[in-house]
Amino acid sequence: MTQVSMTVNGKAVSGDVEGRTLLSSFLRDHLSLTGTHVGCDTAQCGACVVHVNGEAIKSCNMLALEADGADVGTIEGQAAEDGALNVIQQAFQDHHGLQCGFCTPGMVMSAAALLKENPRPTEGEIRKYLEGNLCRCTGYHNIVKAIMAASGQDVSSIAAE
């Protein structure tokens, strides 16, 4: 066991982990931050996307020890202190961008990273950026629409609701 320390959602945390403990497992099992989901074992589905030092990464694909000293953001840290949804979360609710909710944390975290580097992405840019995030429920329609809306674009002309 090795001690690992990092900042998660603004709070200093630490724990003893094995060398093989994944960051996703550290978040879920050690910190009980179960909003980060694990949907595959080949780094394909993106349900486990978190931010490490401001970048979107798949936490199933990083060892907890590799994140020692890092600033980690998870879905649990996205809403305001009083529980108010952030712009992206609100857009997902407004535009029905989620159904079963399992891929949703990864989608929201990826969308946040996308909008940080590209504040007004086109439909095509969004679809391309989400190539590492699988959703089985929505056919992606309302996810793409929600992200466009979150970036301030008028989505009223995109297929009727």
Next chain:
Amino acid sequence: MPKDSGIGASSKRREDVRFLTGAGNYTDDINVHGQAYVHFLRSDIAHGRITNIDTSAAEGMPGVVKVFTGKDFEGVGGMPCGWEVTDRHGAPMQEPPHPILAQGKVRHVGDPIAAVVADSLEQARDAAEAIEVDIEELSAVLDMKAAAQEGATLIHEDLKNNICYDWHLGEEDNNKVNEVFANAAHVTTLDLINNRLVANPMEPRVAVAEYSRGTDEYTLYTTSQNPHVIRLLMCAFVLGLPEHKVRVVAPDVGGGFGTKIFHYAEEAFCTFAAKACNRPVKWTASRSEAFMSDAQGRDHVSTIELALDADNNFTGLRTNTYANLGAYLSTFSSSVPTWLHGTLMAGNYKTPVIQVNVKAMFTNTVPVDAYRGAGRPEATYQLERVIDKAARELGVDPIALRRQNFITQFPYDTPVALTYDTGDYNGTMDKLEAAADLAGFAARRAQSEANGKLRGLGVNCYIEACGIAPSNIVGMLGARAGLYDAATVRVNATGSISVMVGAHSHGQGHETAFPQVVADMIGIDESMVEIVHGDTSKIPFGMGTYGSRSLAVCGSAMVKATEKVIDKAKKIAAHLLEASETDIELKDGQFSVAGTDKSVAWGDVTLTAYVPHNFPLEVEPGLEETAFYDPANFTFPAGAYACEVEVDPETGQVSIEKFTAADDFGNIVNPMIVDGQVHGGIGQGIGQALLENCAYDENGQLLSASFMDYAMPRADDLPFYAVDHSSQTPCTHNPLGVKGCGEAGAIGSPPAVVNAVLDALNSGGRAVDHIDMPMSPSRVWTAMHG
């Protein structure tokens, strides 16, 4: 004006808040104090005889609590099948045993051989590697037609062959069918494969079981679409436990699509092991494990023949299908190629003579069962592909050919056992033609051609049968369960309402849509109504969610229970208002005496129900009612879909340029949710048509066992969809007039995509009459240049 609350409003989903903030409670998020972890050792051989299992080394490994093999389950029941199909000669289907852990043989890659329970998952995995298993490999049976031959290697030695059943529906007299085809002016024949799929809900299956010696009670947390069904099957048929001592909880479930209907060996194992180890036991599937153990979908090989007269009227239809059931019978597998497939072969058309033949086969593959649509996509695909081929052969417009043969009078008795209660197929097609701007297609094709691409338009119709019922009829057809549902409406003293429902929401938005109905009936705010589901200790016995049944069946039970509540509340209101009960009206949450200004509010009546000081003596205190609802018939959603594709003639790459759905779902409670259901179904249907394929090699090795190899549709593969559900013929036999919308997209979209690609190729001068799904660039390119 769109409504802002109640039935017909696009109310935002209340469940989203927890899912968007990481506060969902999925089964893998549940950890029970002191839990041990199980790892299953699964067969890496498709077919073989187990000659020896040595677990001694594993048992001594660090952290190991107990190692289980098939021997530990001798005398314990196997996994049951919930539907007994009777074959064409009146004999019951062949039903082989399906042990929790393999006994004597392994029959597919992924078949569980042993299970290690240990203090940590890593220890369980490490110990499983120390189990020595000797398997004498047998030749794997994979090709369904070869498996049906006399002398084929037997997968189950106690059966007479590998054929589960040879089934028939529709016209029995072969001579009559032959005569129809002999007299036809034109016959179109098509061989096609409905490719095997993996449902792949994003949440893998999980089971957590605990047992208390003090009370002899079990709790199983599991990723299920129907917790009561799991409890009944596991208690009555597998483990022999009293139902009242077993609580099954399906908390937030991350998608189902059918594959979480079934009772799986891992659920029964964890429940059994929790008592045997006297410790909570947890199992979480890896995605690779899901590929090897979740029941898979489709996998039909069919020949369909359509007979037409000189005026292009359909005169006869005959299909012969081989349906793959895999190595064992999954819970409802036997019903899929029969009563959920053969019965749909009439489609939207008045074909007078139909004969459906199905041979259901055992093979050395993962069991196959219901996946979104379940039988109906297979029927629709055959029918809508052969009609399209006929139109091309005859040189007629494929939409006109369909319209000419539409059923237009309702109710309509099909030659394949169903009675359609209502529909307007021409009206729905009109909606499609407008919404898809089919008139503008020629211009769009010209533009594509100017860009060096081939553009094609594919149109098709579908009909589905949802809310399978009534129970007495499905019982006659072989179902070993009833197909009603139940709801309890519990009104609290201060007027808020908890509704306990048998349906289970795993993405469908019941927590939002169901309250819209109850709130609308009473005239109170939706926020005053809460749905409780997924826990056998809280809800009445219900059959769960699948087959687009939740609103049509469970929603009807909820309406009935709410009506009972309102009836009783009116008695109380009449007492308070000193009026006759028959004069009491309920509107906007106020009970009033007709023709007067006397009224009392909902909240005053509910408070009186629980503080019955001034109360009618003949009425029981309290305000809580339960209703069970068994539908009189299936519901029949129907629609017409249009797909436009571009094909790159250089590479065979297909891109979906435009996809339009016109559906008739009857009345609609929440249009936003309905749109989302259709979007998701279309996404899966396009996935089947272009990308997805579950593949085995000639030895039965599963080649597509991860997301690296199984091509799930990604955002970049799919377009925005246009969805129109303004064609509405309400269901005639349920109180809401609703039909169900969950599967339509997956049923209606694959033939639209294939028809579109073939239209594109033919427009480019290539006479290609069929390409099997998935239409990968190499398959399309080969068809163009073959």
